[in-house]
Amino acid sequence: MKYANVIVAGGAALGIVCYAILLLMGPHAQEWLNYPVVLVVLAGGGYLVFGLVRGVFRGEFGSDLLAGLSIVTSVLLGEYLAGAIVVLMLSGGEALEDYAMRRASSVLDALAKRMPLIAHKRQGLNTIDIPVIDVQAGDEVVVLPHEYSPVDGVVLEGHGSMDESYLTGEPYRISKTPGCEVISGAINGDNPLVIRALRPANDSRYHKIMKVMDVSRQRRPYMRRMADSLGLLYTPIAVLFAVTAYLLSGDPVRFLAVLVVATPCPLIIAIPVAIIGAISWCAKRGIIIKDPVSLERAHICNTLITDKTGTLTVGEPTLVSVVTQGVSEAEALQFAASLERYSKHPLAQPVLEYARERGIVLSEVEGFSEVPGFGVRGVVRGSQVAITGRRGIVDTALEHFGSSRAGLECVVQQDGIPVALFRFLDEEREESHSFVSHLGPKHNFHDVILLSGDRDVEVRYLADKMGIVEVYSGKTPEEKVAIVEEKTRESNTLFLGDGINDAPALAMATVGVAFGPRSDITSEAAGAVILEPSLRKVDQFLHISRHLRKVALQSAFGGMLLSIAAMVVAGLGFLPPVYGALTQEAIDLFAVLNALRASSLRSRDSVDML
Numbered sequence: 001m002k003y004a005n006v007i008v009a010g011g012a013a014l015g016i017v018c019y020a021i022l023l024l025m026g027p028h029a030q031e032w033l034n035y036p037v038v039l040v041v042l043a044g045g046g047y048l049v050f051g052l053v054r055g056v057f058r059g060e061f062g063s064d065l066l067a068g069l070s071i072v073t074s075v076l077l078g079e080y081l082a083g084a085i086v087v088l089m090l091s092g093g094e095a096l097e098d099y100a101m102r103r104a105s106s107v108l109d110a111l112a113k114r115m116p117l118i119a120h121k122r123q124g125l126n127t128i129d130i131p132v133i134d135v136q137a138g139d140e141v142v143v144l145p146h147e148y149s150p151v152d153g154v155v156l157e158g159h160g161s162m163d164e165s166y167l168t169g170e171p172y173r174i175s176k177t178p179g180c181e182v183i184s185g186a187i188n189g190d191n192p193l194v195i196r197a198l199r200p201a202n203d204s205r206y207h208k209i210m211k212v213m214d215v216s217r218q219r220r221p222y223m224r225r226m227a228d229s230l231g232l233l234y235t236p237i238a239v240l241f242a243v244t245a246y247l248l249s250g251d252p253v254r255f256l257a258v259l260v261v262a263t264p265c266p267l268i269i270a271i272p273v274a275i276i277g278a279i280s281w282c283a284k285r286g287i288i289i290k291d292p293v294s295l296e297r298a299h300i301c302n303t304l305i306t307d308k309t310g311t312l313t314v315g316e317p318t319l320v321s322v323v324t325q326g327v328s329e330a331e332a333l334q335f336a337a338s339l340e341r342y343s344k345h346p347l348a349q350p351v352l353e354y355a356r357e358r359g360i361v362l363s364e365v366e367g368f369s370e371v372p373g374f375g376v377r378g379v380v381r382g383s384q385v386a387i388t389g390r391r392g393i394v395d396t397a398l399e400h401f402g403s404s405r406a407g408l409e410c411v412v413q414q415d416g417i418p419v420a421l422f423r424f425l426d427e428e429r430e431e432s433h434s435f436v437s438h439l440g441p442k443h444n445f446h447d448v449i450l451l452s453g454d455r456d457v458e459v460r461y462l463a464d465k466m467g468i469v470e471v472y473s474g475k476t477p478e479e480k481v482a483i484v485e486e487k488t489r490e491s492n493t494l495f496l497g498d499g500i501n502d503a504p505a506l507a508m509a510t511v512g513v514a515f516g517p518r519s520d521i522t523s524e525a526a527g528a529v530i531l532e533p534s535l536r537k538v539d540q541f542l543h544i545s546r547h548l549r550k551v552a553l554q555s556a557f558g559g560m561l562l563s564i565a566a567m568v569v570a571g572l573g574f575l576p577p578v579y580g581a582l583t584q585e586a587i588d589l590f591a592v593l594n595a596l597r598a599s600s601l602r603s604r605d606s607v608d609m610l
Contacts, residue, residue, distance in 0.1 A: 005095035008044040012088035015040035037084040045071040070259040082577035093269040119150040132201045153195035160191035238262035245571030257570040261580035270555035270591035277599030278548040286531040294527025298545035307497035308452035317424040319354040332420035338363045386413045435535040480505040551598040559591035
């Protein structure tokens with residue numbers, strides 16, 4: 001039951017309050033005194049103990065086994081009030097942990113929402129709607145404006161563009177003309193397209209990503225709670241104390257007293273409180289924690305694997321250089337910008353901004369035309385001007401422009417002669433270099449890996465600027481998963497990405513961080529989501545993770561040491577079970593108050609990247 005622990009905790013609190021009221025009512029209420037706490041121990045305690053026993057049969061041995069043993073012993077010895085207090089502590093701690101660990105939504109549900117269920121199949125002059133799963137290779141499918149492509153295919157009719165950034169990581173709309181390939185899951189632009197399916201829908205690239213995503217989730221290693229790890233050491237010590245106290249005294253009540261005071265509520269309650277506090281602290285800074293385990297483990301990661309586009313780079317192309325032949329740079333910019341102001345191509349705006357910064361006065365254009373995939377053309381100042389890609393241009397005609405550097409390019413032609421080469425680059429973020437160089441000294445990252453689906457020349461150009469040695473380029477989502485899986489076997493990894501093609505890799509890494517909410521799929525696959533596209537926020541996330549671990553361990557170890565001291569007192573017979581339970585509550589209060597420090601961070605402990 002989703003809220004079972006909340007119900008048990010509320011019932012335990014109510015039962016203890018009723019016990020206190022009956023106690024205050026005097027002798028005439030004594031015959032009813034134990035009824036509320038007996039009900040708490042038998043109903044609530046029975047539910048909790050049953051769950052613990054089932055866990056034992058599944059091989060789960062956590063720190064809460066001590067609490068279960070205390071509940072059973074309290075029933076056997078008739079110490080119902082002490083048992084009720086333990087029920088309250090155990091159920092309250094588990095309710096807090098359930099709250100801390102609850103995810104906002106499902107990864108696969110988010111993936112499924114993006115995939116259309118119906119395809120528009122063309123039959124002759126008519127179009128019929130059929131289930132996507134019925135589409136076969138060779139079928140002609142109509143993709144309407146702003147729809148997701150249901151299958152991989154080739155354009156037969158229509159001219160337009162598609163947003164493939166969710167799949168490829170590239171931040172640009174890609175022109176689509178007859179003969180161009182279409183990837184399933186890409187978002188169509190303003191014009192309808194007719195495509196021929198290359199393969200069945202269940203064999204499309206998008207469905208393959210869904211399958212990889214599902215496998216990644218199922219194969220992701222189970223991470224023990226920090227409390228369980230500490231409990232493996234603490235539980236045998238507590239049981240040994242209790243058994244020793246009983247053997248030396250012959251009094252079974254001392255056995256119970258030691259168990260009650262040993263109940264590891266600093267582990268059961270303080271750590272979830274610290275996690276919730278850290279989650280709140282992150283939220284105030286635009287960092288959404290979807291899986292609290294990511295906060296617990298981020299600080300122990302020593303290998304960072306990062307995507308390129310939109311992560312280390314801004315995700316928007318800019319014009320970085322203009323190389324001319326036979327005309328001045330100002331003339332080339334005037335020709336290009338005059339045409340580009342009428343274009344919707346993603347490279348048009350960078351050209352206009354570059355020209356505006358240099359005070360270029362635009363000219364009138366006659367006979368403007370734009371054919372997706374073939375560029376724009378028109379008459380500017382009496383010359384036939386065209387802006388195209390390198391495709392279709394004789395390479396020898398471009399030799400004088402020099403070798404291409406990383407990035408996109410377009411060619412400006414005047415009366416059929418190439419006169420300028422514009423080079424675009426998705427520039428790195430202002431803080432990228434300092435962030436990468438900061439990871440080793442401040443966060444103990446031994447390796448930084450650049451893993452991208454982009455062209456090798458672009459990826460290596462950025463890696464050289466960042467000082468990143470290990471580089472993987474041109475990788476598909478499936479290949480990314482394989483690389484991340486291999487690196488995760490070698491060490492704890494933190495994967496930083498922002499596209500749907502990163503989602504499976506995010507799920508496979510020790511900690512996955514989605515950089516910016518570009519994709520709901522990526523956000524669901526990640527353990528943490530950085531809402532603001534700033535690497536400083538990633539740095540803050542790492543600092544908060546370190547602060548959380550420090551506070552949580554202080555609370556856990558401090559509480560355990562106090563509990564051990566109380567166990568000695570209880571074992572000597574100076575602390576009856578009920579007072580032992582109250583003592584444990586005092587220890588819990590100390591541990592929880594310290595755990596609340598996780599919801600704040602001193603300024604000198606926060607961001608020091610720049």
